[in-house]
Amino acid sequence: MLAQPAYVHPVSPVTDTRKVVVDIAGLNKYYSAFHVLKGIDLKVREGERIVLCGPSGSGKSTLIRCINRLEIAEQGRILINDTDLSLPTREASKVRSEIGMVFQHFNLFPHMSVIDNCILAPMSVRGLSRKKAIELAQHFLTKVGIASQADKYPSQLSGGQQQRVAIARALCMEPKIMLFDEPTSALDPEMVSEVLDVMVNLAGSGMTMLCVTHEMGFARQVAERVLFLDGGMVIEDSPPEEFFNAPKSPRAKAFLAQIVH
């Protein structure tokens, strides 16, 4: 097991003075006639670690995909670091490249070696030299414990290793915010913890993280807030102890009862 990082204790939303890095207001998203997100308001502060959970189809993926504009919401606004990413400005593009994302199915580039997966965007988007990019990649591959596999292709790695590469690849852009969409749910059970350990470490380093996950152990250990989504709305937003021990809504109660066993 990796060392347990020290955590900031959850602070009251009112007295919290950390900078708001994700500011979502009145977000509505439709898939044709289907109303997926129904007026989401959400503020995420710098270094905050948020776990999103909720039943399948509640809109968790859609919400975090709206943040880095993989999905475009019809109504509402999203400011990242006070920047509206829907504007075609340089600033918007820069801020956008500071949002990292980790997918359920890794989405590594299968025709490229691990190291090439990691250096492509730093070179092409950030304009780093190859040498610098490789140094950076080696640094993060070491952090996720996979430096020795740098020259392998993704298909030669286990699921857990692939997901750790995907995390390293995202980190090579030196993001300010990391989004995770069920990063462990495609993994064999014995590989879940190696990925969670990496995420716990990352949380310890002060990264702002939004994680869609049903790993409740992770949520208890790392999250400052747990958001419970249902039917496209955030119906619970509370610190983990409160969410797990005394969920307010019956929906959340039912949900927790279901995933406990």
Next chain:
Amino acid sequence: MSLAELQNMFLNPDLLERYGPRFIDGLLVTGKLVAISFTLGALLGLLIALGRLSSNRFLRSFTGAYVYFFRGSPLLAQLFLLYYGLGSFKGFWQDVGLWWFFRDAWFCTLLAFTLNTAAYQAEILRGSILSVAQGQREACKALNLSRWTAFRKIILPQSLLVAIGPLGNELILMIKASAIASLVTIYDLMGVTKMAFSRSFDFQVYLWAAVLYLLIVEVVRRSLKLIEGRLGRHLQ
């Protein structure tokens, strides 16, 4: 039957001496014709494939009609249309300074073959581009790669791996279909064969032609295997 008789029947030394060099020339002409038109067709085909996949409605329907026409009519008809059809507007081509092109059977054949194979290659490429997993595009977007970089570095290499088999088939079909060029006075492999037959009345020249076509196809088949192995390194 003695060995000499057998040889005379299939590989007559006199005939070989008289027409052998011509066959080599014909082989080279066929190779050049196919190589040039297939390569140009690949470039044009890629553009057409992108047009077919574009979000622009005009581009989509234009390229769609192009593919529909060139796949829906015989190559022979297309070649004749170009060479005899367009070639009959001599005055017009002279005015626009393109008569040197449309007068020449070689250029017309190259053009017809290029336009035709482009349509087939476009469909192959379109399908293979669509076959690349959606997650790959999402990963590119999440890394903020430009659309061009994403296409060049991620989408295209992966789709070529899918396309290489069907593209190889198209190349082989093209090699065989190129015999049509002999109908507009080109001395390609089939052209020299016809010429040799009309002078010698010995059917064995057609056998030579068949073997030589087979030989090209075999060389192509093996090269494709090599390329496929290279593109698919990561799958081993």
